[in-house]
Amino acid sequence: MIGASIQEALTLNALIGIGGGVFMGYVIGVIPGLSRSVAIAIAIPLTFYMSPLVAISFLIGLSKGTAAGSAxxxxxLNAPGEASSAATALDGYPLAKSGKPKTALQVGLVASVAGDILATIILIFVAIPFARVALMFGPYEMAAILAFALVFIAGLSGGNIFKGLAAGAFGIFLGTIGLDAQTGLPRLTFGYTQLMDGVPLIAVAIGTLALSEMFVQSEKLRFQRETMAVKLEHRADDHITFPILRRIIPTILRGTGIGTFVGALPGLGPSVGSWMSYGVAQKWSKTPENFGKGEPQGIAASESADNAVIPAALIPLFGLGIPGNVSAALLIGAFAIHGITVGPLLLRDEPELLYSIFAGMVVASIFMLxxxxxxxxxxxxxxxxxxxxVIPIVIFFCLGGILLQGYGTFGLVILMGFALLGYLMKKYDYSFVTFLVAFIITPMLELNLRQSIILSRGEWSILLDRPIAIFFIACTIVALVMLGQRTLRGSREVEAVAQT
Amino acid sequence: MQRQSFWSGLVVIAFALLALNWIIPEYAGVNPQAQMPPELVPSIASWIMLISGVIIVLRSVVGMARTGQMPVTREINWSALSWAAWPFLYVGAAIVVLDNFGLIGLGHLNILGRDDVKLTYAGAPMIMGMLYLLGERRWHVLLGCSLVPVALLYGLSVHLMRVGVI
Structure with a gap:
């Protein structure tokens, strides 16, 4: 079966999809302001007519390409394509300015590819046993795990857990719009037949992520207009050498470990991984004073962790069906569009597809290099x-993406509504990551909650026979208390600084 | 920041109260037979919003009291506000125009025997107008950047129509 799955990932169609995704991701990643999630949101409509394998491989390739391109x-430019590459700029830009732009880019590329491949291998070896264990979970456990993941993401993806919870709850509220699964009656549709299937995911994703980001970018243009890139020239001494490679290998391995750990935890995201890795690399370095002045180890640390986060974020996705970040949440949407339920059931129902996706991910890494x-x-x-x-062109493709799905004026109005919502969330520091993840996993959460209530017949004591569910309920409460305390302590510190 | 949190928290509270008192009772539907009523999850979400909103507002009130801030200020930067608002208004106006002139949909050149003008026709002037407002004056950039994306979307839509996806 594994051999057939690898063959499937090596067909011409799959290779074109993966290669196209990586190329498109590179181009989008290079453009400052266009992030990974923006790229995936815009690209999802393009995958409708692809086979599930090509579509998912295309999106994963896109995600990987964007991460490498942002470096x-x-x-x-000293202007990272996305926030997670900000640490790369600390040493990458000074090295480029010192006349070695090609060396800096090659160090970044090698670190990206190595981090990505190693984390993909870890994903393959961890996600499958994880999913096997998760297959033994019932609705009680799944509902408890999903609630825990949401609280965790709400607390960690933004600075303020209360704003995160409000955003997540709003996502859940909107996620319940549509036909009620048990009664078959319209729920919160306000009489609009277009909402019978729920609020269209494409409109929510493109509006909240892509279109709102373009409005944020256009606002920034008021102060930042022109960018000056370091010129890339052919110079004999400007390339990666073996001594540099030998120096950065331990940093890459460490960065990959950090990125994989951070990526596997829901809510932390690549920025945390790359900064953490940069800090650790500086601490372990024999020449920490060189960091920030063009040290290749700094670039390698940041890029390896940034790229390791992408496959690692798929560990909870394939293992439990929980998206750890926005990109993974969008992948759930893409899977759903192709009629596939992601999570442990994927291993049981469509193992060939899962193995083909893993093979496709390794192929994407090679394409990336x-x-x-x-x-x-x-x-x-x-x-x-x-x-x-870039801004007007992306806006045009946002509108085109909605029309491609045939949503018409109604879809465009919904798109604008979510663009405004996304803009305000970014402006007022409400976690749009939690909002989107909550919106996407609400049907799964509600289904598991409903099954739990029906199976237990309203008897809470049944939970006493479910230690895993109790463990995650306890974790949810502990996370809520600890993250709440952290938010309150943080605001007191800010006030103290403001008063002094 | 405290002021922003105060007002945004009030909006969260207002929406949660609206949901609990009007939206859910009116539109969530009822099913006395169901072991899990359809309004349960939206109600839980609204209560979470309400509690979170109250905490956000209380924290910001305490913060403002400590730092001597008032909830309202006269220092509104109208220039920044208008700069932030115009792209929304531009895209919103474009959607209204597209809708009123029957331009909603994807374009084609009579491939399916229809002659309706679609987004692919209106897209180029839309992009060009926004580029101009963003300060671009080079004619070749205006022309290229508005025609190439439209041609790409046109090509894609024609392909999808031929394979029967749209």
Whole structure:
């Protein structure tokens, strides 16, 4: 079966999908302001006519390509394509300015690919046993785990757990719109037949992530207009050497470990991974004073962790069906569009597809290395595209993506509503990550809650026979108390600083 | 920040109260036979919003009292506000225009025997207008950046129509 799955991932269609995804991801990642989640949100409508394997491989390739591409703008522009590459800019830009832009880019690329491949291997070896254990879970355990994940994400993806909880609860509220699964009656649809299937995920994702981000970017243009990229020239001494490679290998391994650990925990995201890895690399370095001045180890630490987070975030997704971040949440949506339930059931019902996806992920890493190595000059040119040119084009594709699905005016109005919501959430620090994850997992949460209530016939004591469910309920309460305390303590510290 | 939290918290509370007192009772539906009523999950979500909103407002009130801030200020930066608002208004106006002129949908050139004008026709002027407002004046950039994306979407939509997806 595994051999057939690998063959499936090596068909021409799959290779075109994966290669196309990585290439598109690279191009989008290089453009500052266009993040991984924006890229996936815009690309989901393109995957409708693809087979499930090609569609998912395309989106995972896109995600990987974006992470690697964002390093290019961080190094050449000092303007990271996304927040997780900000640590890369600390050493990448000074190294590029010192006349070694190609070396900086190659160090970033090698670290990205190594971190990505190693984390993918860890994913393959961890997710399957994880899913086997999860298959033994019943609705009580799944409902408790989902509630715990939501609280965890709410507390960690933003600074304020109360705002995170409010955002998550709003996501749950909107996720319940549509036909009630038990009664078959419309729920919270306000009489609109278009809402019978629920609020369209594509409109929510594109509005909250992509369109709102374009409005945020256009607001920034008021102060930041032109960007100056470091020029990439052919120089004999400007390339990665064996001594550099030998120095960065331990850093890459450490960064991969940190990125994998952070990625596997829901809610933390790649930024935490890359900064944590950078800090640890500086601490372990024999020359910590060189960090921030063009140290290749700094680039390797940040990039390896950033890229390791992507496969690692799929561990809870494939193992439990819980998305650890926005990109994983969007993948759940993409799976759902193709009629596939992601999580432990995927291992039971469609193991070939799961193994093919894993094989596709390794192929995507190889594409990433080839495209990155030979396309450096081309991608470096893309950094010269001014941001004001990108915004109207992305907005156009956002509208086009909605119309491709045939949602018409209603879809566009919903899109604008969620763009405004996403903009306000970003502006007022309400976690849009929690909102989106909650919105996407609500049907699963509600289903498991309903099954638990029906099976228990309203008897809470049945939980006493369910130690795993009790454990996660206790974890949820502990996380709520601890993260609540952290938020309250944080605000007191801010007030003290403001008063002094 | 405290002021922003105060007002946003009030909005959260207002929505939660609206949901609990009007939206859910009116639109969630009832089923006395169901062991799990359809309004249960939306109600739990609304209560979480209400409790979180109250904590956000209380914290910001305490914070404002300690730092001597008032909930309202006269220092509204109208220039920043209008700069933030115009892209929304532009896209919103574009949707209204598209809708009123029957331009909603994806374009084609009579491939399916219809001659309705769609987003692919209106897209180029839409992109060009926004580019101009964002300060772009080079004609080749205006032309290229507005025509290439439209051509790409057009090509994609034609392909999807041919394979029968849309």
């Amino acid at each position: 290019v703008s961080a190094i050449l 080839i495209l990155g190595w030979f396309g450096l000059m081309v991608f470096a040119q893309i950094t010269r595209v001014p941001p004001h040119v």
